[in-house]
Structure formats: structure tokens, C-alpha cells
Amino acid sequence: MHERSSVAELATALRGELNRYSPGGKLPSSRALVERFRVSPVTVSRAVAQLVAEGLVVTRPGSGAFRAHSPAGVPAPGDTSWQEVSLSGDGGPAAVPRAVDASGVLVTLAAPPPGVIEFNGGYLHSSLQPERALSAALARAGRRPGAWGRPPTDGLPELRAWFARETGPGVSAADVLITAGGQSALATALRALAPPGAPVLVESPTYPGMLAVARAAGLRPVPVPVDPDGVRPDLLAAAFRATGARVFVCQPLFQNPTGAVLAAGRRSEVVAIARAAGAFVVEDDFARRLVHEDADPLPAPLAADDPDGVVVHVCSLTKVTSPSLRVGALAARGPVLERLRAIQVVDSFFVPRPLQEAALELVGAPSWSHHLRSVAAELKSRRTAMTAALLTELPELVLPHLPSGGGSLWLRLPGADTAADESAVVSAALRAGVAVAPGRPYFCAEPPAGHVRLSYAAVSGPAEITEGVRRLRTACDGLFAPPGRGDSLRP
Template identity: 75%
Template sequence: LREWFARGIGGAITAADVLITAGGQSALTTALRALAPPGAPVLVESPTYPGMLAIARAAGLRPVPVPVDADGLKPALLADAFRASGARVVVSQPLFQNPTGAVLAPERRPEVLRIARDAGAFVIEDDFVRRLAHEDAGPLPPPLAAEDPDGVVVHVSSLTKATSPSFRVGALAARGPVLERLRAIQVVDTFFVPLPLQEAALELVGSPAWPRHLRAVSAELRHRRATMAGALRSGPGDLALPHVPSGGYHLWVRLPDGTDESALVAGALRAGVAVAPGRPYFSAEPPAAHLRLSFAAVAGTGEITEGVRRLRTACEEVLRRPGTALLPAAGDGHTGPA
């Protein structure tokens, strides 16, 4: 199983560089605890995955935000953040970032690695959604770990999102002495992933059904994304969608200045649709109100269409002005379950 994960990462990574973990969340916990002592700063993308922020805070770390745009982490701001904070770790999702859906631009990839290396820091690469690329995504960039000759990247991946939330099998990959630090923390925290679960995972990914499953997931995600985008674009301009990513399962919506995000989330729930507020995705004060919409946890495309309709109802109720634009033209969005 370690060999299978190593082949998927590529580059100089071998089976000897891989630890099997109980899913991506466990791998992130191990990595943060191994690489940063309590009280230390850790650089995080802004916005970013709330579960990672929770892990960092539970470990006594201090998240320091680094803004992302449509091309991922901004190298100049990353370098500034390392200098100002003294951090020795940055956590990044270079592929279909959660929640923005951004993909780290090709010209930024070597810059991020160089900046981390110059700072004497590690990059924790959370490659959580590589197996959820959409049917029309085209060739994906390799993991950062595959282009890292210096052992700067600690790579996290998981089978969970492409299989089931209860299938807790993932991997940590690192090169050099840091691997022993990761292994020591894992032994303390979880010891090892049960052998029957590892055997089941190996049987799954080694089966001819595995690539067929991934193709089916890829096609269905594209179909659901198109349905949600169409539903958002077919009504009045209050839920305009300027950008649709080609991977992942959610849409990141920027609301107008002054929108009461909590009231809108509560209004949506009253209308019968659950959406995620944007505030938990920021480690500091957010620049604007946001919603994350997801299209994975629904029975089918009919629920997506109905969910968007109910969300529009909630928008009209909360804003008291039918037809008010919820997304300025410059807003950025990305697709996932509503």
C-alpha cells in the first residue's frame, strides 16, 4: 500500500518514505504536531479548510494567514509572512484549494518551494482532492512533493473522499530525518492503521474496478457541477457565478459588503437548504461575507436545482430586496454540495 501511494506521488518518493495514516485529518494532525512546537506560528492559506485550523489551534499553534487568489498562494506575501512571523511551516492545498477551488499557478510552484527552503521551513501539501478532478479537468499538475529535490514538502493524501467518509486510509510522505519525527508522533497518537483496513484498501486500489470508479465519480462531479452552475446562472443575477473549477465538490460565493452571513445561513436552513458560512474558513477577520455550497452530499441533480431555488428564497427573505445582486462582478466562486 505504501508503494501504491508512492507511485501516485511520483518524483523521488519511494515506499520507504510513506506512512499509512487513518485518513487525511489524522495525517495533518501528525504533520503539524511533528513540525511545530506548541506556541509556534504556522502559515495557513486564507481562506482555508476549517478542520486544519482546528488541528493547529488544538496543538497550541498560532495560524498566520497568507492570502490566496485564483492562482493560489501569493509568493511575495508568503515570503513576507515567513520573515514577519518566523514560522517554519506553511500548510497549502495547491490543487483545487478548499474553499476557493484555486490551483497553484505553474510559475508559482517553484517559487513557493524556494521561499520555504530559504526560510528553513516545511511545506505541508494537503493533496486532498486529486482523485476528485472532473471529467473535463485535463492533465493535472503533479504533487509539489514530486518536484521537491530538497525534502521541503511533507505530502498528505487520502482515499477517503473518493470512497467513503468511514474509509479512513491516507498517507504521509516525507524524505530525510523529518520522516522519523512523523513516525514517532504517529506511534504515540494512533500506533498504526489496522491491517485488515490496509488490506481492504490495497485490494480496492489494485482492482480493475478502481479506475472505473474514479471515472464514474469524475463524470458525475462534472454533471453535478454543471447542474449547479446552470441553476445559479439561469435565475436573476443575485447568485451570479463568475468562475467554476474543474475539480472538487464545492462553490465559494462572495456576498456583498454588509451582508449578514449568519442570518443568510439561518434563513437558508429555514428554507430547507443547508449551506456553510464562510467565517470559519478564515483564521483572522474575513474581508467579506461568503458561503460555501457543496454538490456532493445530495441524492442527485434534482436536489441541487431545488437547493438553489430555496437558497434564492432565503436570499430574498434576508435581504428584503428581491433581485439584489449577491455577487459583485469581481466575486470568485467554486463548486461543491448545497
């Protein structure tokens, strides 16, 4: 019998027998299941993994599989009929130029020259990446039956179920599409939700890669300012009224570049404002697994409590693993899911199965939780080292917000001629042997001040951070006036 059919049949059989066991009760051993159902150990392993992904079974290394305790009640289905009106409102110019400007993205993708410290990086340094676990996961994935065959276009069911569980109890595997990383998911979402020429509301400042995607799709980004508590709801509502936009893109958790977390009192308000406007919220949850050690408990994604399908959720494994593990997910409810699916199939057919299988192996391994804890501790340590070094060497810079997650600091430059200051700092820094990201690409309109973004995740550790800040001090000598009263690097 085909391996996949055997796995599905065994999972169905085991699912039907779960009521025989009390919550926490132990299921038969893998050997007993092999003998009873006359299937291979691999079939048993994958069937049990499917039940684990569904939250019905838990496994304990060395002990076996056990029936899970009953999950919390799933929210009642919401009303997604409003989307028919929103999705059909495709007005706008007939022809819109779609210029592609990748300069803001290339700043964080291009490797600096040898000897230059990479404060402009957008990914974890190799010392923070789980390279051994990734290699082992890829090797195990390659041995899975059918690993090089064609996957389902929506993604492997087990991986879709895992992402659904990570998003929240109100999201099911049927709501999830596997994507080739977060950038691909953002591109799919924006093309699905807005026609060329339409406005799209974005946080200001925001991720340059998203701005590039929007402009390449012929959309018109409209800025909505953020503060240390995230996007301002009053300005968001005003922007919807002024533009008639049907899409708002936001990063509620560890916003890039500011590191802000959307305040608890604003979360439901943002979704309600979008719902009242007949609009979607694209939630880019890129940094959830980059939380710092000892940070406050994380709020759930906006999509976790959204029965009406206002939120289109984007997430990825790339940021916390490796730039080359381009595996992410889109989660949505209602008619919009079919449009997302259609665009993804036309663009890429599907995400390569070996990558999906490797992702499953990685997140299912005991080392996964250890990796997340290690990254959390390291990021906090590096953030502390960079903040201390800047306070000592460059007190002229202003840190509006000290992040509790993510991998960078967003710093405001002193002085009135902000554009000239920013360009001068970036150029002088590179000559001094340190690459920094300019702030201008993070704004879709005129920036209110000059900024730089400094990554502490892309370097080897505290020693390199200290040296990088020393080089930056050398670069900035003569560019800034001495700090005045109250003008110091303070969160």
C-alpha cells in the same frame, strides 16, 4: 513457512529473474510459479502484487503478468541536512492554551435533519461511493492470510509503495507512512513540525479542520491570501519574514474552499520561498481524485520534485471513496520522517490492518479506474447544474472561481454588513430546508466579505441541486438588494 516470509522470498526470487525477460515480456503463469516454488496461489498473487507496486511488473486481466518497461530515472538524492536546523528551532512560550474548536468541522460532518438538502456536506453522496467495490474489497481482504494480525507500524509495504507511486517517481515506499485518513495525517504533521506557541502560515481562506488541528496543538495560524491562481508568493515571502514561521500549510490542487489550483509559475517559487526560510510546506493533496471530467492534465504533487525534503505530503483515499475508509498517507524525506513516525506510533500505534488490506484490494481491482472516471463525470455534471441554477435563481451571489475539481462552490455574498448577511443566510436557508456552510470558519482572521460554501458532491444529483437552489432563493428573498451592474454570478 510463515506466509509473509514466503511472499518476501518469492518476490525476491522473481525480482532477480526479471532480467531474463525483455520489457513487455510475459512472466510464467501463476500455476507454473506455484508448482516451481511449491507455494500457495495466494503467495504467488501477493508476490506479484508487490512487484506491481514497485513498478517492475504489470498485470493484464486474463493475460497474465509482464515485465514493465524501464521507468524514468529517479532523481538524485537531495540535501536534507538543513532540516536539523529547522527542527531544532523550538522557541516559543513555555505554556500555551490548546483550545479545541470543532464547530467548523462539525458543519460538514453533522447530518442535517430529515428533509433538509445537504449543501453543507464534505463527502461524496452515497450514490457516488463505490459501495459494491468496497464491500467486495473488504470481503477479499478478510480472507487474506494474517488479515487480522498486527500490521507493520509504518503500514503494509504494498500500500506504502502504491501511495509512493501515486505521489511521483522521486518518492519511494520508504518515504511513506500509512495514516488513518488525511485529518490524522495533518494533525501528525503539525505536531511534528512546530512547537506550541509557534506561528504556522495558512492559506486564507482554508480548510477549517486544519485550523482546528493547529489551534488544538497550540499553534498560531497566520493567514496568507489566495487568488484564483493559489497562494500569492509575494505575500508568502513577506509572512515568513514577519513571523519567523517554519511551516506553511497549503492545498495546491482544488483548494478548499475556493477550488483554486496553484499556477505552474508559482509552484517552484512557493517551495523555494519555504526552503530559503528553512521551513516546511505541508501539502494537503486531498482532492487529486476529485478532478472533473475533461479538466486539464493535473500537475504533479509538489512532493514529486522535492529532493531536499521541504514538502511533507498528505493524501487520502477517503474523499473519493467513503467517509469510513479512513486510509491516507504521509510522505517525507530526511530526519523529519522519524519524528512523524514517532508521533503517529504514540498516537495510534498503527492503522487497522483490515482497512489497509481492503484499500489494497480496492485500488488493485479493475473497477477502480472505472470508479474514478464515473466520479469525474458526475462531479462535472453536478457542478454545471449548480452553477446554472445559481445563475438563474441567485445572480446576486458572486463566484470568483469556477473549479475544475473538488465538490463545492465558494460564493461571495453581496452587501456591506457581511457578518450579519452570512449568519442571516445560513439561518434562513436552514428554515427553508437547505443546509449551507458559512464562510467564517474558513478564515483564521477577519474575513474580507461574507461567503457561503455549497457542496454539489454531497447531494443525490441535478434534480436535488435545482430544488436546493430554489429553496435558497426563497431563503434569501429580502436579504439582498437587487444586483447592480457587474454584480452577477460569474466565474
